[in-house]
Structure formats: C-alpha cells, structure tokens
Amino acid sequence: xxxxxxxxxxxxxxxxxxxxxxxxxxxxxxxxxxxxxxxxxxxxxxxxxxxxxxxxxxxxxxxxxxxxxxxxxxxxxxxxxxxxxxxxxxxxxxxxxxxxxxxxxxxxxxx
Amino acid sequence: xxxxxxxxxxxxxxxxxxxxxxxxxxxxxxxxxxxxxxxxxxxxxxxxxxxxxxxxxxxxxxxxxxxxxxxxxxxxxxxxxxxxxxxxxxxxxxxxxxxxxxxxxxxxxxxxxxx
Numbered sequence: 666x667x668x669x670x671x672x673x674x675x676x677x678x679x680x681x682x683x684x685x686x687x688x689x690x691x692x693x694x695x696x697x698x699x700x701x702x703x704x705x706x707x708x709x710x711x712x713x714x715x716x717x718x719x720x721x722x723x724x725x726x727x728x729x730x731x732x733x734x735x736x737x738x739x740x741x742x743x744x745x746x747x748x749x750x751x752x753x754x755x756x757x758x759x760x761x762x763x764x765x766x767x768x769x770x771x772x773x774x775x776x
Numbered sequence: 777x778x779x780x781x782x783x784x785x786x787x788x789x790x791x792x793x794x795x796x797x798x799x800x801x802x803x804x805x806x807x808x809x810x811x812x813x814x815x816x817x818x819x820x821x822x823x824x825x826x827x828x829x830x831x832x833x834x835x836x837x838x839x840x841x842x843x844x845x846x847x848x849x850x851x852x853x854x855x856x857x858x859x860x861x862x863x864x865x866x867x868x869x870x871x872x873x874x875x876x877x878x879x880x881x882x883x884x885x886x887x888x889x890x891x
C-alpha cells in the first residue's frame with residue numbers, strides 16, 4: 666500500500682541533543698512538508714520541499730533543518746537551537762495543488 | 777493574505793444529534809477545499825474535498841460539506857453523530873494563484889460527542 670511512514674512514533678531526547686525524525690513516502694509525490702503541532706495551535710509549517718535538492722523555510726523554521734536528497738525521503742533534524750522542541754511532528758506529501766497525505770506523526774519529548 | 781478560519785474552537789454535541797463545523801476562507805482566486813479528521817496521537821485523515829463541480833460534497837464516515845462561493849464558506853455537516861466522531865477537525869484550502877500552491881490550514885475544531 667502507498668503511504669507515508671514516519672518513525673519513530675515516540676522519541677525521547679535529552680536537552681541539548683540533536684535528533685532526526687524520519688519521513689518516507691512511496692506515493693511518488695513531488696512535494697513534502699513538515700508540520701509542528703502544539704495543543705490549540707493547529708498545524709504550523711516548519712519546512713517544505715517541492716522538488717529534490719530544494720526546500721524552503723516555513724513559518725517556524727528556526728532551530729530545525731531538513732534535506733531532500735531523494736524524492737521519497739524528507740528527514741527533519743531538531744537541533745539544540747530549538748528552544749521548545751517537545752511537540753507532535755507531522756510529515757505530509759502532496760502532488761499538484763491537491764490534498765495532502767499524512768504520516769502517523771512522531772511525538773518528541775525532550776527532557 | 778490568504779487565510780482559513782474555523783469559527784468554533786470547540787463544539788460539544790450529544791450522540792445522534794446533527795452537527796455543523798464552520799469554515800470560511802478568504803480569497804477570490806480559484807480554490808480547492810478540504811476537511812480532515814485527526815484522532816488523538818494520529819496523523820490527519822482526509823474526510824472530503826472540493827475541487828470543482830457539484831457544491832455538495834460527500835465524504836467518509838457520513839460527513840458532507842457544501843461549498844458556498846458567495847459566502848466563501850465550506851461548512852462540514854453530519855446529520856447524526858456517534859461517540860466515535862469525537863476528534864479534531866481541520867479545514868484547509870489550496871489557493872491556485874500562479875505558482876503558489878501552499879496549503880493554508882484552519883486552527884481546528886474539537887468535536888466532543890457526549891452520550
């Protein structure tokens with residue numbers, strides 16, 4: 666079945682450590698997105714990529730980095746510069762201007 | 777600026793009652809509209825979408841929505857809700873303006889279905 670896979674589902678890290686969240690899709694979609702979700706704040710766009718080897722900052726990119734070396738993969742690194750990294754992270758992909766397809770999310774907790 | 781507004785942050789309703797979740801968008805350009813549902817600790821799942829054609833769109837789980845261009849609205853409705861419909865609902869719009877295909881999201885509506 667085609668879809669988006671995010672891993673891991675739950676992630677715990679110590680403060681000051683970088684951590685990378687995985688996102689893989691086999692839908693052959695050109696565009697991929699990372700969102701951050703906090704209670705009551707909806708979906709906030711961190712980064713997005715419309716083609717391989719190209720990506721743009723979203724609304725809250727500070728403290729995050731991404732790469733897009735393959736069409737299928739769009740990993741997100743949460744760096745130590747991110748002041749409040751504990752959140753639910755969602756990856757999505759889409760093609761054209763149509764609907765986005767989402768992964769199951771990664772809940773990151775920094776202690 | 778393009779935006780999507782969900783008019784209610786929380787909607788409590790009793791089981792088997794009808795429900796309407798309201799969504800307005802602001803743009804005069806061609807628009808695609810979507811409703812998604814999110815259950816706790818899960819990703820978002822598409823309920824329905826409007827691309828063109830009939831303004832009444834039917835989706836999964838018995839939901840439907842009506843596109844109203846004059847009122848720039850896309851309200852989600854269900855005639856009789858179940859406990860299992862308790863979830864967060866998001867409205868989104870894709871504005872087709874040149875190369876800008878950014879997906880704009882509402883802040884979500886929390887639907888609580890009570891027995």
